[in-house]
Amino acid sequence: MNHTHQIAIDKVRNSKLDSTDFENLTFGKTFTDHMLECTWKDGSWSTVEIKPYGPIMVEPSCKVFHYGQAIFEGMKAFKDENDDVFLFRPEDNWIRFNASAKRLAMPEVPEDVFMDGLKELVNLDRDWVRHGDGLSLYLRPFMIASENGVAAAPATEYKFMIVMSPARSYYRGDVxxxxxxxxxxxxxxxxxxxxxxxxxxxxxxxxxxxxxxxxxxxxxxxxxxxxxxxxxxxxxxxxxxxxxxxxxxxxxxxxxxxxxxxxxxxxxxxxxxxxxxxxxxxxxxxxxxxxxxxxxxxxxxxxxxxxxxxxxxxxxxxxxxxxxxxxxxxxxxxxxxxxxxxxxxxxxxxxxx
Missing domain, CATH: 3.20.10.10 (D-amino Acid Aminotransferase, subunit A, domain 2)
Structure with missing residues (x-):
């Protein structure tokens, strides 16, 4: 893949794939080996990092906790019988993500950061996408205000991240x-x-x-x-x-x-x-x-x-x-x-x- 924004990749040493029970998944509780993180600070976006899934460090004064600057998207990746992996209308999600960001006074995420980063992340964890009706990889891009401080004003620092979760059917039984x-x-x-x-x-x-x-x-x-x-x-x-x-x-x-x-x-x-x-x-x-x-x-x-x-x-x-x-x-x-x-x-x- 060709990128206009630098992407740094740190692969896990030991995958969780073999220990994951794909037959008994609870929606949104199991996550793949890797996640994406990119920080907006001083008016620009940092290098896109793809790294092992894990906790992030934030302080109690992190503004997302106090003023709720947090947005997200829901997307999916699918696998066909030839082991090819597809996204569904991802550009629409990127456009809507930035509409949400604008409304909450957050910085818009450039297309190369969102789209190229997403594609690289999905490709890295493509074995987590399984065959069959109802099976997919749920993708959760999100952004939070990560600046420390409790003054009531938009943050000056933000984290854009993507985590991914293998999924089965969302609703079961009558609704x-x-x-x-x-x-x-x-x-x-x-x-x-x-x-x-x-x-x-x-x-x-x-x-x-x-x-x-x-x-x-x-x-x-x-x-x-x-x-x-x-x-x-x-x-x-x-x-x-x-x-x-x-x-x-x-x-x-x-x-x-x-x-x-x-x-x-x-x-x-x-x-x-x-x-x-x-x-x-x-x-x-x-x-x-x-x-x-x-x-x-x-x-x-x-x-x-x-x-x-x-x-x-x-x-x-x-x-x-x-x-x-x-x-x-x-x-x-x-x-x-x-x-x-x-x-x-x-x-x-x-x-x-």
């Missing part, structure tokens, strides 16, 4: 959701569209209440009225009413999901009518009552496509019908076939390592 009527994920003018760590921290308590009720996730609604659909937990959300596919439009409250955009394109390729517009909860409830609500499903990098079996809104509950040839199953198959290099990639989404 039922509660539609939010009290708590909110994001508000107009906020950071809902950014992959900011704090967005997820703020969702944990409401989600724990949903779990106590026997549900797995929350469908978020708009903060002003709680009348319109926004996201589902850590995923974008789609609704099928009749044969029409609906999803909330991208705005400053809703994450511009890479998987979401891919599904919209795949649906259009299939000739399915897709509308990106505001979808009211009343519209969903009315469709449920008159038999027109066919599907609810979430989409995201980790989960890919997750059918929602049922939902609760105030005191109203509804179980989705069992469909033989659901949109969600069609989209998931089409998407993973592209990711695993089993189908033509007419949109140029695959990037070979």
């Amino acid at each position: 039922r959701v509660v539609i939010a009527t009290e708590y909110s994920r994001a508000a107009d003018g906020g950071i809902g569209y950014a992959k900011a760590a704090g967005n997820y921290a703020a969702s944990f308590y409401p989600n724990s209440l949903a779990i106590q009720e026997g549900y797995q996730q929350i469908i978020w609604t708009d903060a002003a009225t709680h009348e319109y659909l926004e996201e589902a937990g850590t995923m974008n959300i789609f609704v099928r009413i009749g044969d029409k596919l609906l999803t909330a439009p991208h705005n400053d409250r809703i994450l511009n999901g890479v998987t979401r955009r891919s599904i919209i394109q795949i649906a259009k390729d299939m000739g399915i009518d897709v509308e990106e517009r505001r979808v009211s909860i009343n519209e969903i409830n009315e469709a449920a009552k008159n038999g027109e609500l066919k599907e609810l499903f979430g989409s995201g990098t980790a989960a890919v496509v997750v059918p929602i079996k049922g939902y609760k809104h105030h005191d109203y509950t509804f179980e989705l019908p069992e469909l033989e040839n659901s949109y969600s199953n069609q989209f998931k198959k089409a998407l993973v076939d592209i990711q695993y290099n089993r189908a033509p990639d007419q949109h140029g989404w695959r990037v070979k390592i």
Whole structure:
């Protein structure tokens, strides 16, 4: 690989590969042999370092702990039957990463640091990418404010890092959701569209209440009225009413999901009518009552496509019908076939390592 930014590589002496139980992985708990680290200081980026995965040293006054300047991305690498490894739309993640950085007053990461570093890291640990449906290597680029000091101001030093985790299916079992009527994920003018760590921290308590009720996730609604659909937990959300596919439009409250955009394109390729517009909860409830609500499903990098079996809104509950040839199953198959290099990639989404 040719790089415009210097990459220093320190390989592990003993790999953890042979001692890793790939049949019993807990999502995000097992990490590969190497990680990437690059520091921004005095207005410039240091040498990209790829080194053995391990702890990093920070002081208690590290600004990320006090003012929450932390962003991340979620990506995956896939392996086909020829042992070739592919990324899926990585440039979209880099662009979104920098949009998040800008919103949190953090430095943008140059393309060569992000993309070349990522490719070199994945290539070094390519044996951690396994064959088979549902198997992948989850990639977590992130950046934190690493300057010491508790003055309330943007940091002057940041760490950009990438860690990688072998993954199996994210959700197992049926998924039922509660539609939010009290708590909110994001508000107009906020950071809902950014992959900011704090967005997820703020969702944990409401989600724990949903779990106590026997549900797995929350469908978020708009903060002003709680009348319109926004996201589902850590995923974008789609609704099928009749044969029409609906999803909330991208705005400053809703994450511009890479998987979401891919599904919209795949649906259009299939000739399915897709509308990106505001979808009211009343519209969903009315469709449920008159038999027109066919599907609810979430989409995201980790989960890919997750059918929602049922939902609760105030005191109203509804179980989705069992469909033989659901949109969600069609989209998931089409998407993973592209990711695993089993189908033509007419949109140029695959990037070979």
